[in-house]
Amino acid sequence: MNYCDLLNIRCSIKYYVVILLSLIIILFIIIGNKRITDVYKTVGYIKNNIVLINVPISESMISKLDNIKVEDNKYYLDDLAISDVLLDEVNLINYQEIMIDLKDNINDNLLVPVTIYYNEEKVLTKIKNLLF
Numbered sequence: 001m002n003y004c005d006l007l008n009i010r011c012s013i014k015y016y017v018v019i020l021l022s023l024i025i026i027l028f029i030i031i032g033n034k035r036i037t038d039v040y041k042t043v044g045y046i047k048n049n050i051v052l053i054n055v056p057i058s059e060s061m062i063s064k065l066d067n068i069k070v071e072d073n074k075y076y077l078d079d080l081a082i083s084d085v086l087l088d089e090v091n092l093i094n095y096q097e098i099m100i101d102l103k104d105n106i107n108d109n110l111l112v113p114v115t116i117y118y119n120e121e122k123v124l125t126k127i128k129n130l131l132f
Contacts, residue, residue, distance in 0.1 A: 032124040037066055040116040044070060046106055053098040053114050057085060061118050062096055069115040075100050 040061060044051040051070055055061060062082060068075045083097040106112075121129075 034123050035120055037117040037120040042114050043111045044114040046110045047108055049102050051100040054095045055098055057094040064119040066117045066120050071112055
């Protein structure tokens with residue numbers, strides 16, 4: 001077999017199409033079953049070894065809360081104390097206050113980054129909710 005014979009070998013495109021379609025279907029199934037959460041980033045205020053977080057009122061945020069990450073520590077719903085609806089009289093905004101009792105001793109009057117994870121759903125469910 002020489003070089004010209006190798007150039008004239010015909011490959012069937014059907015096999016490439018079948019492999020490509022099967023890879024797309026497998027990728028769609030894997031991504032569709034992946035669970036993701038919505039994220040809300042804010043800051044918390046430390047007072048007497050308790051983190052105070054003011055969260056604006058949202059239907060799904062507090063009721064579908066999964067966990068809260070303060071700096072590098074995760075806190076779940078059992079560790080939280082959630083207040084009733086409060087009113088900010090200056091800005092006229094309703095909010096709720098989340099209080100987390102810290103495990104470590106941290107200095108008072110500090111602002112710490114807080115990430116709130118809520119509304120965990122599958123990717124396909126989120127796409128369906130966005131479209132309809």
